Amino acid sequence: MMTGRGATPLGWTGLVLAWLIVPIVLSGVVLTGAAAVDRPPAPVRQALGARGVPPADHLVELVRRGLPPGARVAALTLPGPNEAAMVMVTPSGLATGAASTGYYVDPVTGHRLGVAGPGSDLFYALRLFHQNLGMENAGRAIAGLLGLALMLSCLTGVHIGWPHGGGWRQVMRMRRRRDGLILAHHLLGGVTIVPLFLLALTGTGLAFPALAARLAGGPLPSWSEPRAARPMARPAQPLAVVLGRAADLHPNAAVRTIIWPTERDPDWTLRFADPHVAPVKVADDTGNATAVPARPPAAAYRGMRDWHGGAGPAWRGVLVLTGLLDAAMAVTGLILWRRTRRRPDHEAAAVVDI
Template sequence: MTTIALRRAWFQVHKWIGLALAILIIPLSLSGAALVWDEGLDRAINPDRYAVSGTAIVAPDTYVAAARAVLAPGDRIATLTLPGDEGPVSVVASRAATTDRPGPPARMTVYLDPPSARVLAVASGNGGLVRFLHRLHGSLQIPGVGRSVVGSIGVFMMVSSLTGLWLWWPTKGSLKRAFRWGRHRHLDTNIHQTFGFWIALPLFVLSLTGAWISFPGFSGALTGEAPRGERPRTRPVPLATPAQSIAAVIARARGEARGNLRSIAWPTTTSPDWTVTFAGARQPIKVADDSGVASAAPERDRAKVGRLMRRIHDGTGMGAAWQTVIVVGGILPAVLAMTGVIMWWRNRGWRAMVKARLAARG
């Protein structure tokens, strides 16, 4: 195959990936850009949740009692999370009416003022704009197969990034010429080629990590991190009446680790242990609900690659520079999708005009 024929083939691949997936790429990329700073977005949309009066912390039992006062009878506390900065205490509970239904149980989150345990807000765990964006980015709001659809889009986007780089590379003249603005007379073409080049490699990385996350069985098998056994059809729910008190659990956990308390997870129908985390601790502490015996949870060495892929994809702990790249990498694919459609439509009209002229002459 000649260079020209290969270039034409890559152009067809690049074009039809963009046209076929444009309507899906736009919401997927824009939601990903918005979620890089999801806490800041949540603060802007729901300022009442963050209207704290200070950073002092009271006894965890006080927060649990305050949360139970506004939850429905029978709701089961699942987690208590203390802020690491100037934020609220959050208590998450599984709804009593949904603990026996298949799938993830509905949850409520109670936001509390740290110094006073005053209730700031109560919100559904499945509602709100930020949660909507998470579901949109993770599954395009498609039940069942949505996650696989998103992963497949990631694979196609990797191909699109590489073919775009191939097509950007000049066939004539120096490489320096390719970096110049105004290689074409149409603004949308210049935007598509210039921005497409600069975002190609970051977009490839984000697409790769997104596909890795979406296909955990396949990607995990490559690194020996594949989940063992079948996923349960029902999500575990917290125990209604744990044997250990919160104060006893924290006291036992402090015998194994030091630092400021960060979170407590209640024992569930599938895991009869409390999970306690402390700031700066390498791993959480497990406290058996029946015996009260505390021990450090084993380190999750088998999930290191998966966790790294997720950090790269969502920017958690990766610094402001990479987070900015992710935001730009979320906005520009939407721009490239729109300019690509405009270029195709204009070229389609031009071809139709040429064909009509030839037919008139013949």
């Protein structure tokens, strides 16, 4: 392994990973920590009104009045008891897949309670950055590749730290002779290697859902927010008619989410509050309604989501601690890398070799 001024390939890899991954790790710490103390990572707007919900098309019109030219309604989430309705809107003049903005509306008074979108909320911005670096599909792919690189870094770290002949006692004796910074770097790596690898593995799976679903042998998870294509500017079917067609198929089911037809998928999609009720597709051209089988994410995919996001306060605490320790390990690694750049080769070898 090269050392000193030439720098090691592993050292350069660690340097690049530190600069790219540490911000993602820290954003995950904030999001997970917020969930651990029961503060939601997205704005929850409680409705001010007490009773009665106006028609869905009226809720949409309340938001549409104040939209800039070219903005299109993408979805509507109907409120539950004492909840706000949310209208998702795609911005105007942006490419397909641009981040949508959610408008929270009191279903009784019609007052706009808040906005969740780029630049409007800190937690929304952090979540967007953590998921896709703020660059939608391209950013999600980059984040997934960084996860692969982080897994590789974990494996190479295990290989370097593994006793290859002298046994663990000799390794510990050698490490006790080194200065505190090197010992701290190795200790941080040893403590966090397992949860860090799991985070990288599950994060990569979430970044590439189609590949993860194929490997898990389950269906592709359906996303709740429509970003695959621009919604139609003027659908042929009125919203009231679409809701009526869905009610014909499921008379007693409460509609929860309505997704507008897009330039790629010319059907309305309606999902219900009861997850066991099959979603309904309504053709925008003919108005024909069809119940489609619900496709819940595969168990393996749900497991990845729970592991990565922190299922339960104890595991969330572990993830927060792991993120903080990993950030500290990155700082110590940068300092050690800087030492190797300043010292002659024979001295730098003593710094970076195990």
